[in-house]
Amino acid sequence: MILEIAQIDVTPGQEAAFETAVAQARPLFDGATGCHGISLHRSVEMPSRYRLFVKWDSVEAHNVAFRGSPAFAQWRGLVGGFFATAPVVEHVGQVL
Amino acid sequence: MILEIAQIDVTPGQEAAFETAVAQARPLFDGATGCHGISLHRSVEMPSRYRLFVKWDSVEAHNVAFRGSPAFAQWRGLVGGFFATAPVVEHVGQVL
Numbered sequence: 635m636i637l638e639i640a641q642i643d644v645t646p647g648q649e650a651a652f653e654t655a656v657a658q659a660r661p662l663f664d665g666a667t668g669c670h671g672i673s674l675h676r677s678v679e680m681p682s683r684y685r686l687f688v689k690w691d692s693v694e695a696h697n698v699a700f701r702g703s704p705a706f707a708q709w710r711g712l713v714g715g716f717f718a719t720a721p722v723v724e725h726v727g728q729v730l
Numbered sequence: 731m732i733l734e735i736a737q738i739d740v741t742p743g744q745e746a747a748f749e750t751a752v753a754q755a756r757p758l759f760d761g762a763t764g765c766h767g768i769s770l771h772r773s774v775e776m777p778s779r780y781r782l783f784v785k786w787d788s789v790e791a792h793n794v795a796f797r798g799s800p801a802f803a804q805w806r807g808l809v810g811g812f813f814a815t816a817p818v819v820e821h822v823g824q825v826l
């Protein structure tokens with residue numbers, strides 16, 4: 635299992651609307667092959683910064699299958715307008 | 731509940747020793763007031779980069795109580811020698 639960590643900076647003032655959009659987008663991840671769910675976390679120190687966690691079977695399930703699917707375009711359509719900058723995405727594997 | 735996310739870059743070649751040291755240090759967190767456990771995650775894209783997740787009752791439980799305790803000095807004593815740069819620490823609260 636791989637955890638995607640996406641750092642998303644939202645345009646200040648758009649935080650509530652962004653959170654609503656992510657909630658609306660949740661079924662896109664729940665229905666994606668190899669996806670095991672999302673959670674959204676807001677920074678204490680930088681309140682316009684979020685971390686989206688997405689559990690995947692593999693990096694390829696995210697980078698190839700999901701990003702090549704219509705669900706990815708729908709996801710970006712729902713939330714992309716709130717991005718202040720391009721998200722920074724990494725993948726990590728749990729070791730402990 | 732607050733999640734601390736610490737980005738830790740380890741000196742290349744020291745990854746296995748760092749992971750062993752974090753495993754040794756785990757009881758320091760398990761015994762800390764207001765701490766609900768740690769997990770360690772290694773970056774796929776940057777194999778010398780880790781993310782340490784620590785669950786706390788509050789930011790103060792981490793920044794004030796833990797950092798002011800002997801356990802923090804023990805933690806840094808165990809792992810600090812493996813750091814390539816100073817860790818970058820943030821706190822997030824789950825919103826979804």
